[in-house]
Amino acid sequence: MCLGVPAKVIMINNENRTALVDSFGVPRWVGITLIPDVKVDDYVLIHAGYALEKIDLQEAEERIKLWEELLTLEEES
Amino acid sequence: MVKWIIKQEEEERASLLKFRDRQLSRKLLQEVKSRGEGLKEKLGRKPVFMEVCGTHTVAFSQTGLRKALEDIVDLRSGPGCPVCVTDQGDIDRMIALSSLENVVLGTFGDMVRVPGSRTSLEQEKARGGRVEIFYSPSDAVQWARRNPGKQLVFLGIGFETTAPAVALSMQEAEDQGVKNYSVYSVHKLVIPAMRALLKDQDLGVDGFILPGHVSAVIGRKAFDFLAQEYNIPGVIAGFEPMDLLGALENLIYQMDSGECRIDNQYGRVVREEGNKTAQAVIREFFDTREGSWRGLGKIPASSLVLQDSLQKYDALKRFPVEISRPFNPEGCRCGEVLTGKMIPTQCEMFGKECTPSRPVGPCMVSSEGACAAYYQYDFRE
Numbered sequence: 001m002c003l004g005v006p007a008k009v010i011m012i013n014n015e016n017r018t019a020l021v022d023s024f025g026v027p028r029w030v031g032i033t034l035i036p037d038v039k040v041d042d043y044v045l046i047h048a049g050y051a052l053e054k055i056d057l058q059e060a061e062e063r064i065k066l067w068e069e070l071l072t073l074e075e076e077s
Numbered sequence: 078m079v080k081w082i083i084k085q086e087e088e089e090r091a092s093l094l095k096f097r098d099r100q101l102s103r104k105l106l107q108e109v110k111s112r113g114e115g116l117k118e119k120l121g122r123k124p125v126f127m128e129v130c131g132t133h134t135v136a137f138s139q140t141g142l143r144k145a146l147e148d149i150v151d152l153r154s155g156p157g158c159p160v161c162v163t164d165q166g167d168i169d170r171m172i173a174l175s176s177l178e179n180v181v182l183g184t185f186g187d188m189v190r191v192p193g194s195r196t197s198l199e200q201e202k203a204r205g206g207r208v209e210i211f212y213s214p215s216d217a218v219q220w221a222r223r224n225p226g227k228q229l230v231f232l233g234i235g236f237e238t239t240a241p242a243v244a245l246s247m248q249e250a251e252d253q254g255v256k257n258y259s260v261y262s263v264h265k266l267v268i269p270a271m272r273a274l275l276k277d278q279d280l281g282v283d284g285f286i287l288p289g290h291v292s293a294v295i296g297r298k299a300f301d302f303l304a305q306e307y308n309i310p311g312v313i314a315g316f317e318p319m320d321l322l323g324a325l326e327n328l329i330y331q332m333d334s335g336e337c338r339i340d341n342q343y344g345r346v347v348r349e350e351g352n353k354t355a356q357a358v359i360r361e362f363f364d365t366r367e368g369s370w371r372g373l374g375k376i377p378a379s380s381l382v383l384q385d386s387l388q389k390y391d392a393l394k395r396f397p398v399e400i401s402r403p404f405n406p407e408g409c410r411c412g413e414v415l416t417g418k419m420i421p422t423q424c425e426m427f428g429k430e431c432t433p434s435r436p437v438g439p440c441m442v443s444s445e446g447a448c449a450a451y452y453q454y455d456f457r458e
């Protein structure tokens with residue numbers, strides 16, 4: 001029930017605070033009331049029809065890079 | 078231009094999909110195994126880690142990680158499956174609501190087959206009780222708008238993640254003048270449940286894998302008390318293989334080096350303070366009350382009820398139902414499973430009298446239930 005899916009914001013309708021998002025090829029309208037500063041092209045996490053939080057892609061990349069470094073280091077040692 | 082956009086999107090997606098990368102996961106699994114082996118030797122037993130989120134329970138089973146690591150870590154499930162922790166009396170009340178004339182019950186789906194004391198929503202449905210499954214509470218409001226002759230009662234089940242969406246659905250109903258929409262809120266809060274769990278001296282949990290999406294709402298800081306007051310480390314984790322393994326690696330490392338912190342490994346979604354707008358929405362629509370939990374009993378300030386000013390959306394005020402004394406399914410050990418005292422396979426009925434097609438308790442019904450997850454992925458005779 002606390003499942004969430006990532007999606008990219010394509011279009012924002014400010015009148016009713018909804019956005020058209022693309023979730024890995026699946027388009028849908030979701031509520032964006034919970035993220036007041038959301039912008040087109042942002043990645044968001046969708047839960048129960050609402051964008052719950054922004055996804056920080058840079059942070060995602062950094063975390064993976066950290067693992068990659070750690071794991072190759074381990075291999076070499 | 079179009080090509081460029083597509084390329085950029087591919088890269089963006091790739092950075093999210095990296096958390097599922099097989100090669101990387103395999104390496105991290107090896108790392109967790111070797112470090113875990115060391116810690117196990119040092120402790121003279123397996124370290125015990127608990128996840129308090131049903132989605133994590135399922136992810137550990139689905140990815141095969143629970144099985145792959147069964148000799149190294151003891152993974153327990155906590156009270157993280159919203160349907161499973163719902164009290165029997167509340168389930169009976171929902172079933173009673175569904176059999177009222179003109180009332181249609183709206184739910185997220187998981188609830189439909191949960192056995193009540195005497196019957197289930199599914200059985201009531203066969204007898205003419207109406208149940209509709211919705212992906213979002215907002216869809217339920219729209220359904221109500223299109224069916225003015227019916228009363229739609231939405232079951233607000235879930236934790237801090239679901240509560241804001243249900244709150245906003247009432248706002249939507251208000252804005253659009255939809256009068257035949259109401260909510261039965263059995264929303265629950267994770268922190269009070271964890272505190273209740275920790276009162277048990279024999280809990281024996283060495284570390285917590287903390288719920289990623291609840292944390293997105295309440296923030297990393299909200300879990301600091303675990304380390305500060307109880308000396309138990311925790312990691313906030315996402316739901317991909319790299320997230321799960323990363324959390325285990327982190328906990329093993331913290332234990333091994335005698336550290337004790339609440340780390341956030343789901344920084345791509347979870348912030349220190351959480352989502353303040355979502356927190357404000359919860360505060361604006363709900364009050365906290367004592368709540369009854371399956372397995373944990375009554376816990377002060379652990380459930381969310383509609384604020385007094387929202388009485389007109391309160392399904393139980395609009396349709397008061399009487400229920401007979403609820404009783405839990407005989408022999409079902411869901412309570413123990415939900416508090417980490419037992420793993421599902423230790424229940425005598427597991428896989429025998431109780432299977433997903435003929436569930437005895439809610440933990441075998443819900444797609445997030447530990448018994449269902451073990452049955453589907455971990456248990457092979």
Ligand code: SF4
Nearest residue numbers: 410411424431438448
């Ligand atoms: S296996 Fe079935 S009866 Fe046993 S605890 Fe799980 S749900 Fe209850």
